[in-house]
Amino acid sequence: MISKPPGLERRIRAELEAKIRAGDWPPGHRLPTEAVLMADYGCARMTVHKAIQGLVGEGLVVRNKKAGTLVAKPHVVTAVLEIPDIAALITDRGETYAFKLLSRDIADASPDNPDERALGADGRLLILKGLHIADGEPFAFERRILNLAATPEAEAIDFSHTPPGSWLLNHVPWSQARHRITAVPADASTARLLHLPPQAACLQVERWTWRNSQGVTFVRQVFPGDRYDLVAEFSPSAEP
Amino acid sequence: MISKPPGLERRIRAELEAKIRAGDWPPGHRLPTEAVLMADYGCARMTVHKAIQGLVGEGLVVRNKKAGTLVAKPHVVTAVLEIPDIAALITDRGETYAFKLLSRDIADASPDNPDERALGADGRLLILKGLHIADGEPFAFERRILNLAATPEAEAIDFSHTPPGSWLLNHVPWSQARHRITAVPADASTARLLHLPPQAACLQVERWTWRNSQGVTFVRQVFPGDRYDLVAEFSPSAEP
DNA sequence: CCCGCGATAATGTCTAGACATAATGCCTCA
DNA sequence: TGAGGCATTATGTCTAGACATTATCGCGGG
Numbered sequence: 001m002i003s004k005p006p007g008l009e010r011r012i013r014a015e016l017e018a019k020i021r022a023g024d025w026p027p028g029h030r031l032p033t034e035a036v037l038m039a040d041y042g043c044a045r046m047t048v049h050k051a052i053q054g055l056v057g058e059g060l061v062v063r064n065k066k067a068g069t070l071v072a073k074p075h076v077v078t079a080v081l082e083i084p085d086i087a088a089l090i091t092d093r094g095e096t097y098a099f100k101l102l103s104r105d106i107a108d109a110s111p112d113n114p115d116e117r118a119l120g121a122d123g124r125l126l127i128l129k130g131l132h133i134a135d136g137e138p139f140a141f142e143r144r145i146l147n148l149a150a151t152p153e154a155e156a157i158d159f160s161h162t163p164p165g166s167w168l169l170n171h172v173p174w175s176q177a178r179h180r181i182t183a184v185p186a187d188a189s190t191a192r193l194l195h196l197p198p199q200a201a202c203l204q205v206e207r208w209t210w211r212n213s214q215g216v217t218f219v220r221q222v223f224p225g226d227r228y229d230l231v232a233e234f235s236p237s238a239e240p
Numbered sequence: 241m242i243s244k245p246p247g248l249e250r251r252i253r254a255e256l257e258a259k260i261r262a263g264d265w266p267p268g269h270r271l272p273t274e275a276v277l278m279a280d281y282g283c284a285r286m287t288v289h290k291a292i293q294g295l296v297g298e299g300l301v302v303r304n305k306k307a308g309t310l311v312a313k314p315h316v317v318t319a320v321l322e323i324p325d326i327a328a329l330i331t332d333r334g335e336t337y338a339f340k341l342l343s344r345d346i347a348d349a350s351p352d353n354p355d356e357r358a359l360g361a362d363g364r365l366l367i368l369k370g371l372h373i374a375d376g377e378p379f380a381f382e383r384r385i386l387n388l389a390a391t392p393e394a395e396a397i398d399f400s401h402t403p404p405g406s407w408l409l410n411h412v413p414w415s416q417a418r419h420r421i422t423a424v425p426a427d428a429s430t431a432r433l434l435h436l437p438p439q440a441a442c443l444q445v446e447r448w449t450w451r452n453s454q455g456v457t458f459v460r461q462v463f464p465g466d467r468y469d470l471v472a473e474f475s476p477s478a479e480p
Numbered sequence: 481c482c483c484g485c486g487a488t489a490a491t492g493t494c495t496a497g498a499c500a501t502a503a504t505g506c507c508t509c510a
Numbered sequence: 511t512g513a514g515g516c517a518t519t520a521t522g523t524c525t526a527g528a529c530a531t532t533a534t535c536g537c538g539g540g
Contacts, residue, residue: 007493022452023413033520044495046286049521057297060414065521066503074409077323077447079419081472082316169314173263174300179319179472183423183443183465201441201465203423207317212262225423225441232321232419247523273490284525289491306490306533 008043012051020060020071027073031061079232083179083205086221087166090134098133099163102193106148106155116145118208119215123149128164131193138194139227144219151216168209168217175211181230182206186222194224201225248283252291260300260311267313271301319472323419323445326461327406330374338373339403342433346388346395356385358448359455363389368404371433378434379467384459391456408449408457415451421470422446426462434464441465 037048126146330337366386
């Protein structure tokens with residue numbers, strides 16, 4: 001009674017969702033039809049329809065004409081991974097952040113380099129290597145390839161202290177990406193850069209980014225296994 | 241003209257999305273108001289409203305009353321990680337799958353074990369250790385804690401060849417989970433089990449699962465770094 | 481010049497219908 | 511007994527409105 005009424009659609013959705021999450025309605029169970037809910041709540045069909053569509057968006061239910069609405073079977077566990085900008089990640093922790101550019105090269109894409117080929121680029125590439133530093137300690141090593149055909153402005157930018165990831169976030173519009181997450185032993189030079197013993201277990205995140213089906217960038221980041229981990233929450237689709 | 245008309249709402253949504261993804265409308269750009277789109281497409285407001293709400297669901301735009309609808313700034317990279325059932329993962333690859341139970345114990349939850357405490361369980365626990373095997377080769381080692389208060393049926397199940405993860409998927413309804421992904425060096429016994437050299441880099445996935453705010457299970461899986469990696473696609477929320 | 485207040489412009493939510501579409505399941509006919 | 515077709519049921523999509531909500535902007539007064 002204190003807070004404002006959250007809207008009927010939200011309420012219907014929340015009540016259905018609660019029944020599913022509590023296990024009252026197990027996977028495969030058929031939920032009431034729109035007509036029934038409409039009568040239960042005394043509202044228009046559009047309202048219950050939108051409520052149930054919300055559950056579809058969350059993947060909690062599947063709908064079939066005539067067959068009705070069924071609680072979905074969770075066959076794969078999906079999790080939403082938020083891969084933050086490293087600079088933001090570190091400053092959010094209250095540590096000081098610095099980026100150190102180790103090398104900068106411009107090269108033509110060569111079809112025999114698998115990283116470059118996957119990017120689908122065929123023109124000039126900007127190749128950057130750098131180190132992310134938190135409170136003076138090395139935090140991650142990254143090697144990045146930028147497709148200059150997709151982001152020609154990048155050639156003029158001074159990346160000696162600006163991390164290219166942060167620059168891209170603010171200058172490249174919406175895009176699509178693919179991530180690959182692996183554990184790798186640190187090779188000799190990476191181990192030295194990250195102040196690790198040779199062969200130390202590291203988390204490697206590779207990301208390919210496209211915009212409008214044109215390759216924009218590829219990056220491989222190596223984190224010391226004991227200094228970083230990824231956390232993914234299951235997504236009960238947050239409400240604003 | 242070959243395929244059926246996909247519905248006006250879908251069409252509006254797709255056209256707006258295309259403009260955003262192509263970069264025609266950069267982050268921060270204000271898109272046409274519902275009234276304008278209504279006139280453009282000659283349809284009711286509800287239709288454009290639902291189309292734009294779809295974009296909100298994808299996180300592509302943000303809406304404010306009076307201020308209008310703005311293209312969102314991609315400040316964190318989010319990706320949808322599908323963490324499959326290991327048995328399904330392996331058989332999908334066309335390899336033979338086997339599970340070998342290494343140990344089974346029942347214990348009372350002890351508050352000084354951090355894994356058990358995080359689960360929030362305070363009754364009896366079933367503790368399983370096992371090995372996932374693909375084509376005869378060890379694929380992953382797992383240690384799992386099941387809260388018997390949440391899933392009492394589990395006590396009667398014979399897990400000697402059934403992987404507990406697969407059993408849970410089919411017997412526990414919808415739940416919430418939290419994942420933590422790290423790189424760790426294999427300890428001596430894990431290395432032996434997985435046929436790895438000691439200290440080899442491994443990917444470790446930890447998952448806490450709750451249902452109805454009651455802890456259900458905690459599992460820690462260790463994969464050889466060179467035999468498994470996680471792939472996460474960015475999610476432009478697929479359309480059926 | 482700044483502050484506050486009110487008009488306004490935008491989205492949020494809901495209604496009560498209409499017609500379309502698709503899968504189920506029954507019923508009929510061979 | 512079996513197969514096909516049709517009626518039924520449920521969701522999918524859309525309309526044309528109504529009223530609610532709220533951030534912004536501009537204007538006027540102190």
